[in-house]
Every structure is written in C-alpha cells, then in structure tokens.
Amino acid sequence: MKRLQLQRWSSTVLSPRARTSNKLHQHLYSASLRHQSTVAPLQTESPTQNVIEDASLDLEDPELKLRLDSVHKRKSQLKYPSPPVNAAAESAKLAALHARLYLPSRLPLETLARTLVDVSADPNADFNNESLATLGHDLLTYYTSEHLLATYPRLPLTVIFAAMYAYVGPKTLAAMSKEWGVDVASLPGGEVDPGFLQFKRVEPGTDLSKATKGKGPRPYAEAKNWRKTVTSKIFYDDEFGDPIKGSNEAGAGVPDELARATAVRALMGAIYLHSGRPAAKLFFQQHVLSRSLNISQLFNFSQPARDLTRLCARENFEKPVAKIISETGRLSRHPVFVVGIFSGQDKLGEGAGASLLEARERAALAALKGWYLYSPLNVRVPSSMEEEGAAPWKPAYVDLGEVIS
Structure with missing residues (x-):
C-alpha cells in the first residue's frame, strides 16, 4: 500500500521530463533483470529494446535520446x-x-590506438599490433x-649483442613507454x-621464462654454458645473441615489460x-640513439694479457712487453704502480694498480679497449x-674481427 502511494505521489509532483527519466530507469532496471538470467553478456540483444517499444515514452525528448544512445553505445562496445x-x-x-x-600528422589516431592493443587482448590480426x-x-x-657496426667496426660480437640489448632490448623499450x-x-x-x-596479464604462478614471445623451437634454450658465436647466431640466436624461445600458447598472458x-x-x-x-x-634517432650508452663498460675480458x-x-705487431712507468710506496701498505704495455716503441696502453700484476692487467685491458673502440672519421x-x-x-671500414680464444 505504501509503495502504491509513493508511486502516485511521484507521478503528481515530478515534472514531465523527470517522470520520463524515472520511467526510463525503471524500464532499464526491469529489462536488465529479465536478461540477466537468460541472455549472455556479449549478445546483441539490448535491454533498451523494451524501452523503445513502450509508447508512453517521449522519444523526441533530447535527454531521453542521449541516454538511449549512451546505453546502446556502451552495450555495443561490450561485444568487442x-x-x-x-x-x-x-x-x-x-x-x-x-x-x-x-x-x-600523417599518423592517424586510429593507427596509434591499434599499436596499444596486444595480441593477447585481441587475437584478430586486423585490430592488434602484432x-x-x-x-x-x-x-x-x-x-x-x-x-x-659502422661506428665501431672492431667490436667483439658479445659486446655488439650487449649494446643491441641496451639500445632496443625489452627493458629499454618498456622504460621508454613509461x-x-x-x-x-x-x-x-x-x-x-x-x-x-591493453593486454592479457600473466596468471599468478606462471613461469615468466616461458611467457616470452619468440619464433621457432627452443633447441638450446636450457643450456647452462651458452656462448654467443657467429655460427650459433645463424641458427639458434635472436638479435641479442640469446637462445630463441618458443612462442606463447593461444590466449596466454604476457608480462607488462613485453x-x-x-x-x-x-x-x-x-x-x-x-x-x-x-x-x-x-x-x-630522437628516442633511441639519443640515450647515453658507455660502450667501454660492456667489455669483460677474462685474460686480457693473453688476448x-x-x-x-x-x-704482425711486435710482442707486447709490460714496463714500469712509475711507482710509489712499494714498501708501504698502499703502494701504487703504473705499468705500460709497449709493442716496440709504441705504447698500447697504461694502467695503475696496487700490485704489478694488477697494473699489468689493467694496462692490457686499456690496450684492448683502445683497439676495439676504434671509430673512423x-x-x-x-x-x-x-x-x-x-x-x-x-665503402665502410670492415675489420678482420675479434680474436677468438
């Protein structure tokens, strides 16, 4: 009885536009309840159909049209x-x-939006960024x-792989997008x-080593002592010298970085x-080459004197010879030795250390870096x-390559 009185009171006090809006909400709510148990969320049937068929609503009302359009638009977007x-x-x-x-300006917003849709979110090749x-x-x-290769033609292959990863690796590109x-x-x-x-996230507990994209099989992906070489690059490596991993399963999630x-x-x-x-x-050039990278820190020689x-x-150089250039505090707790590596009359490198052996290794390392970091004008x-x-x-300068030990 109270509910009936409340409905009568609302119909007499509210304005015609407010009564139309109130009736619209009532129809939408009742229609959604009827469709909730029988209709799938992504089907094309809309709960606004019953509202439109109701002759008591004023379809010429601009506010009502706007509400119906927004509801229909949101319902249609849920299908994709x-x-x-x-x-x-x-x-x-x-x-x-x-x-x-x-x-x-030639790049439209529609294409820019497509670049942000991962294949894990939308498998349709016409709408994802694959x-x-x-x-x-x-x-x-x-x-x-x-x-x-043109700037540093003498770089060892492992250093090239490390520099490639530093410039355009997944971690760098992910940081760039942030x-x-x-x-x-x-x-x-x-x-x-x-x-x-937009992308589908990785499920909790998923092994991230297997949740990376790639091409082809994984013949040596589990090898512990993997060495990056020219021969392996042809068959089993990616552009960073790492073993090629298998592709994702259909519908599998991807990490945020990838x-x-x-x-x-x-x-x-x-x-x-x-x-x-x-x-x-x-x-x-603006977004990749503009990033600072100290290539000299990418070297890791285990035995620089031998190399x-x-x-x-x-x-065909003369055999390198280590000579002491200067020293101080030989009998103290903190001695310093400066050693140079000479090939004939030419000094190849110089290094300082707390011992003669350390200074010689640093001098040999400086000589190797001076050779491999050569850059033509x-x-x-x-x-x-x-x-x-x-x-x-x-023609660009092409070096003989690194010394393979």
Missing part, C-alpha cells in the same frame, strides 16, 4: 575484445600522446646494428579508453608505414643513401 575504431577520435589520452611524442610490431622490430634492429606516459588498462575490453595499453616493448615496436612500424623512412629514422698477445701476433651508415641528395657511397 578491444575498443572500436571510431572510439580513437574521441580519446583525449591518444591525442595527448600523439602531441607529446611529436608524431607525424604485424606492426614485427615491422618495427626489424627496423629498430636494422638501424641499431648498422649504427654500431617515460612517454603510456598507462596500462587493468583488463582489456571494448569499453576501455583507446589511450590505454607488452610495453611490443607497443613501442608497433609504433615504429606505424610511423614507417604512414610517413616513410625519413620519419621513422628521425624517430629512431693482447694473440692480437699482436695476428696483426665521418661515419656513414648504409641507410643514409636513402636520403635525397645523398653523396656517393664510400
């Missing part, structure tokens, strides 16, 4: 695993990211490798803002497709020939 294409034009986060990175990431991955590794302000969505879905990075790295690679591929090679290379002797023998990379008005190509 990733945001629809037309939602990119309404995303403020996408527009801010586009302006923050100074991306080319194809763009493959192209961007090849471009990043190509530009990085040609820069390292610096850009790319946020991660809690769960992927059609109703999520396209400006969020999803972020894939998004950066996809953005590189998207820039290349929409704006061409000059824009892609400029983006690479230096073999290097001198290969290059006026360095040009092969991709510079793609620029308009480029000067004729001159």
Whole structure:
C-alpha cells in the first residue's frame, strides 16, 4: 500500500521530463533483470529494446535520446575484445600522446590506438599490433646494428649483442613507454579508453621464462654454458645473441615489460608505414640513439694479457712487453704502480694498480679497449643513401674481427 502511494505521489509532483527519466530507469532496471538470467553478456540483444517499444515514452525528448544512445553505445562496445575504431577520435589520452611524442600528422589516431592493443587482448590480426610490431622490430634492429657496426667496426660480437640489448632490448623499450606516459588498462575490453595499453596479464604462478614471445623451437634454450658465436647466431640466436624461445600458447598472458616493448615496436612500424623512412629514422634517432650508452663498460675480458698477445701476433705487431712507468710506496701498505704495455716503441696502453700484476692487467685491458673502440672519421651508415641528395657511397671500414680464444 505504501509503495502504491509513493508511486502516485511521484507521478503528481515530478515534472514531465523527470517522470520520463524515472520511467526510463525503471524500464532499464526491469529489462536488465529479465536478461540477466537468460541472455549472455556479449549478445546483441539490448535491454533498451523494451524501452523503445513502450509508447508512453517521449522519444523526441533530447535527454531521453542521449541516454538511449549512451546505453546502446556502451552495450555495443561490450561485444568487442578491444575498443572500436571510431572510439580513437574521441580519446583525449591518444591525442595527448600523439602531441607529446611529436608524431607525424600523417599518423592517424586510429593507427596509434591499434599499436596499444596486444595480441593477447585481441587475437584478430586486423585490430592488434602484432604485424606492426614485427615491422618495427626489424627496423629498430636494422638501424641499431648498422649504427654500431659502422661506428665501431672492431667490436667483439658479445659486446655488439650487449649494446643491441641496451639500445632496443625489452627493458629499454618498456622504460621508454613509461617515460612517454603510456598507462596500462587493468583488463582489456571494448569499453576501455583507446589511450590505454591493453593486454592479457600473466596468471599468478606462471613461469615468466616461458611467457616470452619468440619464433621457432627452443633447441638450446636450457643450456647452462651458452656462448654467443657467429655460427650459433645463424641458427639458434635472436638479435641479442640469446637462445630463441618458443612462442606463447593461444590466449596466454604476457608480462607488462613485453607488452610495453611490443607497443613501442608497433609504433615504429606505424610511423614507417604512414610517413616513410625519413620519419621513422628521425624517430629512431630522437628516442633511441639519443640515450647515453658507455660502450667501454660492456667489455669483460677474462685474460686480457693473453688476448693482447694473440692480437699482436695476428696483426704482425711486435710482442707486447709490460714496463714500469712509475711507482710509489712499494714498501708501504698502499703502494701504487703504473705499468705500460709497449709493442716496440709504441705504447698500447697504461694502467695503475696496487700490485704489478694488477697494473699489468689493467694496462692490457686499456690496450684492448683502445683497439676495439676504434671509430673512423665521418661515419656513414648504409641507410643514409636513402636520403635525397645523398653523396656517393664510400665503402665502410670492415675489420678482420675479434680474436677468438
């Protein structure tokens, strides 16, 4: 009885527009209850159908139309695993990211939104970033490798792999996306803002060593003593010299680091497709080569004196000889010895240490770094020939390679 009186009172006091809004909420609530037990959440049937069929509602009311459109739009978005294409034009986060990175105007927001959809979130190849990431991955590794080989033609292979990983490895690309302000969505879905990075997260307790993307089998992935060599690079290694791992299972989650790295690679591929090679290379120089990397800290020689002797023998230099240049406090608690490595009359390196042996090892290490870190003048990379008005190509310096012990 009280409920009936309350309904009569509300129908007499509220304005016509308020009564229409109240009746709309009642119809939506009752329709949702009827569909909750019988209709799946992602089916095309909408609870607004019964509301539209009700002749007592004024469909010419602008507020009612706006409410119906918003409900229908939200219901239709729930049908998709990733945001629809037309939602990119309404995303403020996408527009801010586009302006923050100074991306080319030819790159549309729809493609930028696609770069943020991982294959684990949407398996449809027409809407995820897998194809763009493959192209961007090849471009990043190509530009990085040609820069390292042309700038430092004598680097050992292990140092090249370490430098490649430092420039375009997953950790670096993931940190780069965080610096850009790319946020991660809690769960992927059609109703999520396209400006969020969407991927399916790894289930708790999953072995992260098996949750990484790759190509092909894993013939030597479990080897303990893995050595990065030229021969293994041809068959079993990736671009960083690590064993190739198997690909993910269908529907499996990915770590946050890998999803972020894939998004950066996809953005590189998207820039290349929409704006061409000059824009892609400029983006690479601004965001990758601009990062400081001290290559001299990547060396790790176990026996530098022996390697230096073999290097001198290969290059027909005189046998290296260690000589004391200066010393102080030989009989004190903290002596200092300065030793130089000489090949004939030429000093190859110099090092200081608390003992003669330590000073000699440091001098040999300095001599090896001086050899391997050689860089020619006026360095040009092969991709510079793609620029308009480029000067004729001159052959780049190619070294014999490292001393293999």
